[in-house]
Amino acid sequence: MEAAKKILTNIKMPFCPGCGHGVCVKSISKSLENLGYRSKDVIIVSDIGCSGLVDPLFTTHTIHGLHGRSPALGVGVTLGLDNPNKKVIVIQGDGGATIGLQHILEAARRNIDMTLVVINNLLYGMTGGQMSGLSTNEFKEYKHSNDDADPYDVVNLAHQSGAAFSIRVNNISNFTDVLEEAIRISGFSLVELSSLCTSHGMKKISEMKHYIVAEEKLTNNRSVGVSIKRNTASLLDKSKILTPQFTSKINDSIGIVIAGSAGGGVQSAAKMLAQAAILSGLYATMKGEYPITVGTGFSVAEVILSKKPIHFTGLENPKVVMVVTEDGWNKVKNRITNSTKVFVDTKVSYNSTFITKDFLKVGGKKGAALSAVSYWIKESGVFPIEALFKVVEDSKYVTSLQKAIKGAEELRELVYADRK
Amino acid sequence: MNTKSSKNVMIDASRIITEALVQSGADVFIGYPITPSNLFYSYSKERFPEFLAGPDEISVLQWMCGYSAAGKIPVTATAFPGLALMTETLNMAYMMELPMVLIITQRLGPSTGSATTGAQGDLKFLDGIISGGFPLPIFSPSNFNDAWTLSNKAVKTAIEFRTPVIILTSKELVMTQRSFNINLLEPLEQINRTPKVVEPPYKPYKAGKDRVPTFYPLGNNEYQTRFNASTHDNDGLIRKGTPESLANTWRLREKLEERINEYSFFELDADDGADDLIVTWGVSADASRDAINLLRKNGKKVSLLIVKTILPISQNIFNIIDSFKTVTFAEENMTGLYKEMIFGKRKNSKVKVATKFGSMLTPSEIEEIVN
Numbered sequence: 001m002e003a004a005k006k007i008l009t010n011i012k013m014p015f016c017p018g019c020g021h022g023v024c025v026k027s028i029s030k031s032l033e034n035l036g037y038r039s040k041d042v043i044i045v046s047d048i049g050c051s052g053l054v055d056p057l058f059t060t061h062t063i064h065g066l067h068g069r070s071p072a073l074g075v076g077v078t079l080g081l082d083n084p085n086k087k088v089i090v091i092q093g094d095g096g097a098t099i100g101l102q103h104i105l106e107a108a109r110r111n112i113d114m115t116l117v118v119i120n121n122l123l124y125g126m127t128g129g130q131m132s133g134l135s136t137n138e139f140k141e142y143k144h145s146n147d148d149a150d151p152y153d154v155v156n157l158a159h160q161s162g163a164a165f166s167i168r169v170n171n172i173s174n175f176t177d178v179l180e181e182a183i184r185i186s187g188f189s190l191v192e193l194s195s196l197c198t199s200h201g202m203k204k205i206s207e208m209k210h211y212i213v214a215e216e217k218l219t220n221n222r223s224v225g226v227s228i229k230r231n232t233a234s235l236l237d238k239s240k241i242l243t244p245q246f247t248s249k250i251n252d253s254i255g256i257v258i259a260g261s262a263g264g265g266v267q268s269a270a271k272m273l274a275q276a277a278i279l280s281g282l283y284a285t286m287k288g289e290y291p292i293t294v295g296t297g298f299s300v301a302e303v304i305l306s307k308k309p310i311h312f313t314g315l316e317n318p319k320v321v322m323v324v325t326e327d328g329w330n331k332v333k334n335r336i337t338n339s340t341k342v343f344v345d346t347k348v349s350y351n352s353t354f355i356t357k358d359f360l361k362v363g364g365k366k367g368a369a370l371s372a373v374s375y376w377i378k379e380s381g382v383f384p385i386e387a388l389f390k391v392v393e394d395s396k397y398v399t400s401l402q403k404a405i406k407g408a409e410e411l412r413e414l415v416y417a418d419r420k
Numbered sequence: 421m422n423t424k425s426s427k428n429v430m431i432d433a434s435r436i437i438t439e440a441l442v443q444s445g446a447d448v449f450i451g452y453p454i455t456p457s458n459l460f461y462s463y464s465k466e467r468f469p470e471f472l473a474g475p476d477e478i479s480v481l482q483w484m485c486g487y488s489a490a491g492k493i494p495v496t497a498t499a500f501p502g503l504a505l506m507t508e509t510l511n512m513a514y515m516m517e518l519p520m521v522l523i524i525t526q527r528l529g530p531s532t533g534s535a536t537t538g539a540q541g542d543l544k545f546l547d548g549i550i551s552g553g554f555p556l557p558i559f560s561p562s563n564f565n566d567a568w569t570l571s572n573k574a575v576k577t578a579i580e581f582r583t584p585v586i587i588l589t590s591k592e593l594v595m596t597q598r599s600f601n602i603n604l605l606e607p608l609e610q611i612n613r614t615p616k617v618v619e620p621p622y623k624p625y626k627a628g629k630d631r632v633p634t635f636y637p638l639g640n641n642e643y644q645t646r647f648n649a650s651t652h653d654n655d656g657l658i659r660k661g662t663p664e665s666l667a668n669t670w671r672l673r674e675k676l677e678e679r680i681n682e683y684s685f686f687e688l689d690a691d692d693g694a695d696d697l698i699v700t701w702g703v704s705a706d707a708s709r710d711a712i713n714l715l716r717k718n719g720k721k722v723s724l725l726i727v728k729t730i731l732p733i734s735q736n737i738f739n740i741i742d743s744f745k746t747v748t749f750a751e752e753n754m755t756g757l758y759k760e761m762i763f764g765k766r767k768n769s770k771v772k773v774a775t776k777f778g779s780m781l782t783p784s785e786i787e788e789i790v791n
Contacts, residue, residue, distance in 0.1 A: 076486015239429035311706035314780040
């Protein structure tokens, strides 16, 4: 009796006369006391509904949440505490179990070390006795409900999801023993307790046996779900430092669009261009655009290079557009104006006002965009091509990247040949 | 110009915000993937001391509430569809007075809209997101420096005011990479969480003059503590309509309104003698900075106000706006949602709006409206 005072307060039960919830609450407190828990070692997580009135009945820590969400709240408390000496008990009704079923399955799937007590009175008591997802067909027939969908077997669902222990108990004289067994389990345990609702359901427990699901007990032998903690390094320290070591000849800013297809190295080429510009003392921005299905369709990147700090990162009228595939061309062709300098692969367009080169041929499918970038750097003299070589030198793909850059050199030689 | 003493990198605001939150003492990132907040998810997986992948947004915020009640600072990042699912639980966190940080990356709506197109369209939803019209601190970074400092302020405000705090960003801010000198970012210290000494008996929702109850986490060995999402008294127990419980709910507003200047941030670039003011926030601030330069270059006297604590609105913001003859609001939405926060929907001869829908608002468009 001394122990009982530690977990249960002296406050009068707030439930209707004859309600089964009082038995459930007393059984929960008794089982905790029998297992030797002190009040500050226990956290009661309560839900909405009649079962949500339990907080003042416990001398433990309590947290009273939303309808059906208490198993998810309990997961957060359990993982947040990360203390096996503390016990999290979640209490909800059959209505809460219905609306928050996903949370029960998730707690079971992760085998979170907590006990969920589902007090099943077959109905929504607080709102007028409506049927829940755990209401049996027999009970629904008794209540003249026109819903004949079979009820969820929450015990079996928790088991199938990986709960260490799940059990349905109908005999109130066994409640305390079963709860003790569940609370002792390491991992997720679910206990479904049958409970009378004398206001909207049956008046006597002897009547209830015709309307409830048979008892069942299921176990899984699994490791307990935990949240892994680790030491991590600063994201800033992991960033590649780009100390200026070259010089650029531009005094203003220049906007560049690079367009190709997904998987063609467009975004990488744009980033390398921006990095090479920073190595040359410029400011740079870079952003990508591609369909939600990132592995197909167009891939477009916008780069701004500037001698002065850049504020606005939008690019209305690019001065330079590089296009290496048809996908890219279709995406950016409307952005080309008379003042745009266009570099395009020979397979994409033959417009005589464009600079048309075999970027795909010399760079390959994945290196064409980089070849185009390299060609433009050399052609414009914006900064030394060595800056781009510097960017790629510590890449794990250094050989193929260097090949793509050097490929552009061959194209330049062809230009010179043409001029001759 | 970049110099050799700079520590230049290519970086985006997602990385800066993530790093700043961890340095400020955030403990765990709990996420559900959604564009354009995915970079937060991937960087947090790499950086946070704890990372959890939730099965849906409701679970994410419920888990965060559990972590917060247990004494941790949780963080998530989402966009409007995820925020919509989180709304009931956000109200719960607010009522329970649980510190946490939510990053919202705005994108073009309605509904799923265009997930990879930026926008500034969630402001009004956020203004009323706490049932009853209660204030919720919302910080909106305008550049990388803000991303760093406001993330720190978000953790600090969440802890000191016991409240969820939102960092409101936009796709273009958090996904665009820029050259940036990370030497400009001062190292951040973890925000102190040591609870104040209280005289027993401890009442979990009893507040002193600062209107913020002392926080003791679930599972602590000193005091029984209770958290409650329903209307509750100072003990944290459900009480419907009692003076104590209603006063406790009213206090949620008071604690944030009375001390608003402690977390109200803005930047005023004042031009002496200017009658015109541009008011902007978030991703439109950079376009406004360029617009100001264009206007001043052409001889126009104009000032710029960049609002960083976007909600609740402090009296300082009203005072600044009132001191100008003409005000132009620059925002990436249909009608100027922040403008409507200040002046309502009714036309006003003093007010102009430079807005854009479906793409970035440009400096020249702002310049044109101001002129």
